[in-house]
Amino acid sequence: MRACREMGLCTVAVYSDPDRTALHVRVADEAFCIGTGPASDSYLCIDRLIDVARRSGATYVHPGYGFLAENEDFAQACLDAGLTFIGPSPDAIRRMGSKTGARQVAIAAGVPVVPGTEEPFADTASDDEIAKTAAAIGYPLVVKAVSGGGGKGMRTVAGPGDLLAAVRTARSEAGSAFGDSAVYLERKILKPRHIEIQLMGDAFGTVIPFVERECSIQRRHQKVVEESPSLALDRATRVAMAECAAAVAKTVGYTNAGTIEFLLDEDGRFYFLEMNTRLQVEHPVTELVTGIDLVHWQLRVAMGEPLTIDPAQAVTPRGHAIECRIYAEDPDQGFMPSPGLVRALSVPGGPGVRDDRGVSAGFEIPLFYDSMISKLVVWGADRTEAITRLRRVLDEYRVAGVRTTLPFFRWLVGRPEFVAGAFDTTYLDGLLASRKGQSFVEPSAGDVNDAAVVAAVAAWFRAHQNAAGPAQPADASVWRRAARKDGLR
C-alpha cells in the first residue's frame, strides 16, 4: 500500500470482521468487509474478492503473501474478470506449486536437486535393484513413503547394511498407516542450511536474481530469523546459485516476484528445494541490502514495464540485514499463541531500523490467523553492526498487553552460535528441545521487586480512577489516545 501511494495509485483493502481495525484497513483509500473470522469465510473466498474488485473498480490485485497468494485458481479468476493479478501466470503457479512438478522443472533447467529415485520402487523390485539404486544416490539416505507424512513410513539409512531392513519396515509401516506401501529413496542432507534466492521476472523474458537470504533459523519448519547475505556463501557460490534460480524461472516463463529455495550441504553443494510463487514475508532484508523496492517492481512489472534493475546491484549486498518475526506467542509456554488486546506499542527507531507491522495499539489480535505482530528488520554496515543494532532495538521494542516472542529473540541474539553464524535448519529445534521448557529470560531479584512495585502502582491507579467515577478507566483512555496518535503517524 505504501508502494501504491508512492506511485500515485489508490488502494482498496479487504478485511474480515475481526480485522476491521487492522492497519491495512485504516490506511487504505477504500475498504470492504468480505466475511467473518475464519479465513474459509473471508480471505479464501475467491468470488467475494472478485466482487469487491468489480464494485470498487479496482484494476490490479495484489495477493499478499498468505491465503490465496499461491493459488492458481485465484490468479485465473482475476484474469477471467479482466483484472491484472500482481504475480506470475496461473500456469507458472501450477507448474511450480507441485513438489514433484517443480523438481522436474529444475532438472530440465539443469539445476541440481537432492539426489533420489524419480519413481517409487515397484513391489516386485529385487533387493539387488534397490541396493544398486541406493549406491547410485549415495549414503546417508532416507527411505520415504510416497503417501507418507508425520515421520511415518520414513527411515534414515546410514549405510548399505541397514538398507533392506529399512525399506521393509518403511513399506509395512506405510502400508498399514496409509494403505500404500510405495517407497522411494532420497539422499539425506545432513545439517543443511536453507538458503533462498529472490528473483523478479518481466513480460519480456528478463529474470533478475537477487543476493541470497539465509533462513536456516527455523522452528518446526517455520522461519524465525532471516538475514542477507549468508555467511555460508562465497561470491562464486552466490553467483552460481543466482544463475540456477534464474534458469528455473526462465524455464516456466516466470513473471513478477518469486523465490527459489535451496538446501546447502556442509560441503557447500546446493540443491533445489522448491519455489514460492509470490512475494515472501522476508523480502525486506533483500530490499535493505540492495536498495531495491521489490513491491514497486511488482507493480511496474504488472503494468507491463520492462525490468531496468541493474543485475550487478541486485546480486551485490551492501551491508547486512537481519529480520526477526515477532509473534503474539508465549515462548515460555512452548510458543503458544497469546492473542488479545495490544494495549500499547513502542517501536524502536533510529538509523537502519525498519518495522513492518500490521498491528497497532488498541488492536485485538484475532484468534483466526497467524499471530504475527511485526517484522523487525535491522541493517548494519556488516553483520556485527547489524547484531549490535538488533540487540538494541529488541530491548527497545515494547508490546504491552500480550506475550510476544521478544524475550526469546533477546535470548537468541546472545547465543554464541547465532553470533558466529554457525547454524543449520536443525539448530533451533535441537536447542529448544534441550532446554525442556526453561524460561528464556529469567527475571532477576531486582526485576521481581520492580514488577511487584509496578503491579501495585497499577492496581492503585485502577482503584482510584474507578472510584473517581469516569465510565472508562483513565489508563484505557491513555491507550486509546496512543492508538489514535499511532494511527496518524
Add this chain to the structure above:
Amino acid sequence: MRLDVDVAGQTRAFQIDRRPDGRFQITMDGELHEVDVRQTDVGLSLVFADGRSLEAAASPMAGGEWLVQLPHVDVAVVVDGQRHGRRGAGGPSATGAQRVTAPMPGRVVKVLVAVGDEVTHRQGVVVVEAMKMENELGSPKAGRVIEIAVLEGVSVEAGRLLMVIE
C-alpha cells in the same frame, strides 16, 4: 492503600499513598521507597529517589493476573490474591490444589493424564487446539491429578477450568 502482591512464589505487603505533590510513597515489606510515577503511552514511567528510571506496562489479564512487562522481561503478578480467588497460588513450589485453565478459546484435542496420575512440574497434561495450532499445556506444579473437568473434543472458552492438580 494496602495491597498484597504475589510474584515469583512470594507475597509482598504494600502500603501505597500518593502525596499532594503527586509522588508516591511506597512501602514494600516495611521498606519505604519514594517514586515519581506518571502514566505514559506504554504504561507507567517510574523515577526512583536515586534517579533510576523505569518504564513498564502492567495489563490486567484473565484470571485476575497482571502481566507486568519490564524492559527485558515479562513477569506475571497477582495483586491481593485474586487469581482464581485463591491466595498464594503461584510457582512450582506452591502448596494446595492448582487449576489448569484454558489460556484462550479453543478445542480440547487430547487429555494426556487420568485422575490419580502423578505429574511433574511442566509435564504436558492436556492439548488444546487454537489458532490452528495444537498447544500442550503443562502442569503448574508437581502433584497428582484430582479432577479432570473436560472431555476430549469439547470447545472451551478462555479461563475455563480444564483440570485440578494437587
